[in-house]
Amino acid sequence: MLRFRLRDTLLLAATCLLMTPVDSSKSVITCGNANDVQRLRCDSGVIMVKAALYGRQDARICSAGRPPAQLVNTACAQKGTVDILKKRCDGKMTCEFDTHIVRTSDPCVGIFKYLQTNYTCVPAFHTDTCEHSYATLSCSEGQVIFVYGADYGRRDRTTCSHRRPTSQIEDVECSHPTTKVAERCNGKNSCVIKASNSVFGDPCEGTYKYLEVAYVCEFPVNPRGGQFRKVKLQLNKEATPGATAYILVCWNQTISPSAQTRPDLLKTMPSFRLSSTLLLAATCLLMTPVDSSKSVITCDNTRDVQRLRCDSGVIMVKAALYGRQDARICSAGRPPAQLANTACAQKGTVDILKKRCDGKMTCEFDTRIVRTSDPCFGIFKYLQTNYTCVPAFHTDTCEHSYATLSCGQGQVIFVYGADYGRRDRTTCSHRRPTSQIENVECSHPTTKVAETCNGKNSCVIKASNSVLGDPCQGTYKYLEVAYVCEFPVNP
Structure with missing residues (x-):
């Protein structure tokens, strides 16, 4: 990967451009x-x-x-x-x-x-957590959770459907709103809640369900009235060594990523001037946030599904544990002997998930893909995946078409990840017979795109079996690519 540097102002501007703007009315x-x-x-x-x-x-x-x-x-x-x-x-x-x-x-x-x-x-964070997994809601230091809404059940046949029989995903009229997440999590800096019938009830018996949550992170009300608060912006330390950006934010009520939708809040803020760098930073704070660190925990049952998702940007797996490092996690109904070893971790788990998920907006898989061995016999294990959503361009190119990757003047391509094959029945499916789109287990990672395009200002590559191989004969395929544009190191 090429290393590059940006001035603070340019970095903040680039961050804003890669962040998704808030839709109007x-x-x-x-x-x-x-x-x-x-x-x-x-x-x-x-x-x-x-x-x-x-x-x-x-x-x-x-x-x-x-x-x-x-x-x-x-x-x-x-x-x-x-x-x-x-x-x-x-x-x-x-x-x-x-x-x-x-x-x-x-x-x-x-x-x-x-x-x-x-x-x-x-603006909001949005999470989907498959049944039997744990939803983890978290905010930056000094902020607290406010839940906009939560539903438990099922309202489509694609979410949390990996290798599930049709009978478990066909009822899409069973999703019910729940206040349980708000009651448990509002006002906290972080919160973990299990997506299960024991917590939310069972709105549709026999259906494999999931929990949807939308929330924001807010600064709590300051009871002493308006004052200034110094907020640290996390910059890429590799891109800007030693650089730290701060802005001063003043408030009389609550300032949050949703402030743009609350004009009454903005009217209470005294006027002040910002340099170009600080103005960009302040603008970013009022825009949809780039997702910070996320964590998903799935208990080690036979056929449970874990789902990683980015509403903006793409997945970058940071850490993954298959084993046990905490006696409390996934402990309900388990005898103490199955929870005793909290130094149990299978090697190579993070590599499996990075290969599977990096560079995708959504990654859903049966947790058995990490059960390559038993790192602690007799201990009840779980899979915990920590990931972030990083800004990136994401393209889908149907078979026989050409993927075009391009960057602004002076920038070069860096490919986060690419897959060729098929992993859903909707992408590139127009007027295709069922036999050509029914195999959704054939998408394979490929390094060909990175080898062809990395370091170039623009690049064209054909989505075809002759270039990328044929992972599933008879299936109509597509090429998924996630990439960023970088400034190369100045020699």
Whole structure:
């Protein structure tokens, strides 16, 4: 890997550019037909419903082909609609539902109604934790957790589905909101909670479930009124040796990554000037944060699935343990003899997971891939994976097409990871027969992209068996690449 250096200002600017901007206000309107579906989505951050109308407040909306008598009442609104949608959608990246969920009554008989939902996408960390694994929520020093929303159950057939039988993933109408995560974690700097029926109840017996959580990290309210706080920005020490950036942040209420959505907060902040470096830093604090360190723990049951995920950037596995180093973790119902050895760790676990997951936005696998040996016979073990989400460009290129990697002037490519094959049934699947997309266990890491492209300003490589080999004959494949653009070392 080439080493490079950046001035503080440039580094902060580059960080901001690689961070996902916060979506502005959005509105979706669905006419009141029998089986219509409304879909809310955030490309970054999570949904926060601001207003919702089921009824009619405009004679023009959803009026095509309707007689005037069905449009005449423009003061028609059902009470409680916003509460239904906030409960259903807040804290999710995607929320799709049949509009019949809001038709609890008829607010204006004879009037043709519609559902209009106004929402914003607010910065947040978003985690998916497979059943029997542990969700780990954590914040930087001095900050505390605030949970936007949490759901336990299942609402799609892809999340936490690795090698699961169809019967365990076909019920996608069983995800239920839960307040348990907020009750346990709000106000804490870090928090661990198990995704299990014993904690959340069982909304759909026989279905393999997962826990979705959306949360932010906030500075707690200062009861003594407004003051300045010195916040340290973590810079890449290799990129900027010895560099440390600080900014002064003032507040009267709560300052958080979600501050941009709270104009009342910003109005209370006294005016002050920042140099270009500090201004960039302050801007970054109010943008969607690049995910900090994450941890996922999965107890050592026969066919449990672990899922790593980055909402922005790509996965970089930092550490992994298969064994036991803590007597409390995964200890429920276990006799003391199975927990006694807390110096048990299998060698090579981190290498297995780095090869499997580095450079991907999502990595889901059966934990048996790390059970290459038994590092402590008779001890009940678990898999703990610590990873970060690093800024990167991510591309998917369908078979027979060309992947184009390019950087700005003066920068060069560094490939984090590349895979060729197939690991889901949706990517590059348009009009493909089922037989060509059903094998989702054929994606193999490849070094060809790094060998061809590293150190170049731009690079083109074909996604084909002739270049990358054929990991699964008869399957229509695609090439996944994660890379960054770096300034080379100045000799």
